[in-house]
Amino acid sequence: MAQSEPRPDEIELAGVAKTYRARGDMVGAVRGVDLAIASGEFFSLLGPSGCGKTTTLRMIAGFEEPTDGRVLLHGRDVTGVPAHRRDVNMVFQSYALFPHMDVFENVAFGLRRRRVPKGEIRARVGAMLEIVDLAGGERRRRPAELSGGQQQRVALARALVNRPRALLLDEPLGALDLRLRQAMQGELKRIQREVGVTFVYVTHDQGEALTMSDRIAVMNEGRIEQLGTPREIYERPATRFAAEFIGTSNLLGGEVAEVSGGRAVISHGPDGHVIVPLRPELPVGAGDRLELAVRPEKIGIVPERPGAALCGVRGTVSEVVYLGTSTNYTISTATGSDMVVFAQNAASADGVAVRGDTVWLSWDPRHSYAIGALK
Numbered sequence: 001m002a003q004s005e006p007r008p009d010e011i012e013l014a015g016v017a018k019t020y021r022a023r024g025d026m027v028g029a030v031r032g033v034d035l036a037i038a039s040g041e042f043f044s045l046l047g048p049s050g051c052g053k054t055t056t057l058r059m060i061a062g063f064e065e066p067t068d069g070r071v072l073l074h075g076r077d078v079t080g081v082p083a084h085r086r087d088v089n090m091v092f093q094s095y096a097l098f099p100h101m102d103v104f105e106n107v108a109f110g111l112r113r114r115r116v117p118k119g120e121i122r123a124r125v126g127a128m129l130e131i132v133d134l135a136g137g138e139r140r141r142r143p144a145e146l147s148g149g150q151q152q153r154v155a156l157a158r159a160l161v162n163r164p165r166a167l168l169l170d171e172p173l174g175a176l177d178l179r180l181r182q183a184m185q186g187e188l189k190r191i192q193r194e195v196g197v198t199f200v201y202v203t204h205d206q207g208e209a210l211t212m213s214d215r216i217a218v219m220n221e222g223r224i225e226q227l228g229t230p231r232e233i234y235e236r237p238a239t240r241f242a243a244e245f246i247g248t249s250n251l252l253g254g255e256v257a258e259v260s261g262g263r264a265v266i267s268h269g270p271d272g273h274v275i276v277p278l279r280p281e282l283p284v285g286a287g288d289r290l291e292l293a294v295r296p297e298k299i300g301i302v303p304e305r306p307g308a309a310l311c312g313v314r315g316t317v318s319e320v321v322y323l324g325t326s327t328n329y330t331i332s333t334a335t336g337s338d339m340v341v342f343a344q345n346a347a348s349a350d351g352v353a354v355r356g357d358t359v360w361l362s363w364d365p366r367h368s369y370a371i372g373a374l375k
């Protein structure tokens with residue numbers, strides 16, 4: 001069989017920057033973003049408020065023009081091409097549904113405007129309402145007669161019925177309460193898989209990005225701090241910002257006592273030590289000061305000092321919070337800093353430790369990751 005041509009990336013940003021002028025000040029909203037999103041990918045832009053996610057999305061849509069750099073859609077340079085001539089659609093947090101039209105007409109609107117034949121409209125809208133699970137009596141209701149989640153699904157159906165090559169979603173679940181938001185996360189993912197359209201998803205919710213995305217770009221102050229799969233980003237955060245923004249991290253630091261076999265050993269307190277695998281892009285020698293992180297669920301609480309092959313940090317239990325399936329422990333360590341441990345409440349884990357106990361924290365060095373030099 002002949003090998004198929006590699007498909008061009010669906011969306012490509014090359015050196016894209018956006019500077020706004022606001023009351024005489026120049027605001028660097030996006031500061032040189034390079035990324036390539038593949039066809040059919042569920043791609044998230046994740047970061048805190050003001051980091052430039054929405055501006056990046058609006059430049060892909062064509063609602064904003066970059067100050068610098070180029071936007072390519074399906075291999076074609078569309079910088080300067082107006083939004084309505086780009087083969088992408090956007091879904092807003094506010095849904096922007098027509099209040100006087102019922103569900104069917106809201107979804108059919110774009111097709112009617114493009115003078116698609118009536119029979120085809122009926123078939124396409126009907127099929128789309130099936131996909132978003134609104135094919136029953138809801139199809140004749142107006143937006144005000146629908147729940148938030150149902151309105152969200154109408155907005156989604158309306159955007160997808162035009163068969164865009166990519167759908168851009170700006171915090172689409174932001175207006176929903178927690179339970180509905182979690183239910184809709186699963187729904188959105190299912191719909192995306194079913195229609196096979198590229199999704200670019202903006203969110204400041206790390207849990208949402210981790211559960212839904214094929215890949216995530218973590219943004220901070222207009223730049224991409226890290227780009228990778230949810231697992232890569234969670235297990236190997238490249239920077240202190242990524243380590244702290246996504247999940248909970250214990251940050252430790254100190255002077256490197258020894259480097260061997262691609263690992264650095266750092267003393268911790270009078271009798272503890274931490275071992276950390278080194279990354280090629282982060283060269284470190286004995287005497288350098290290094291910061292590293294370890295996730296709370298990777299750490300075990302043990303009564304005795306662990307062997308030299310494991311990391312071992314001594315401390316006193318200062319807080320125990322029982323959460324049903326797990327217990328969170330806070331440990332004041334010998335260097336005075338606090339560490340957090342999440343322990344599953346398995347049958348064998350009953351009463352691991354109580355407040356005031358002196359314990360050892362132990363973990364496999366594979367779970368320590370170096371995040372940068374310490375000043």
Ligand SMILES: Nc1ncnc2c1ncn2[C@@H]1O[C@H](COP(=O)(O)OP(=O)(O)OP(=O)(O)O)[C@@H](O)[C@H]1O
Nearest residue numbers: 020022027029048049050051052053054055056204
């Ligand atoms: N039209 C504008 N004029 C001036 N500054 C703007 C404009 N739009 C956005 N900004 C600024 O650009 C920066 C990035 O904004 P952007 O909306 O892209 O961030 P965001 O990550 O989407 O934030 P949020 O999650 O709060 O929506 C912010 O500092 C914002 O104040």
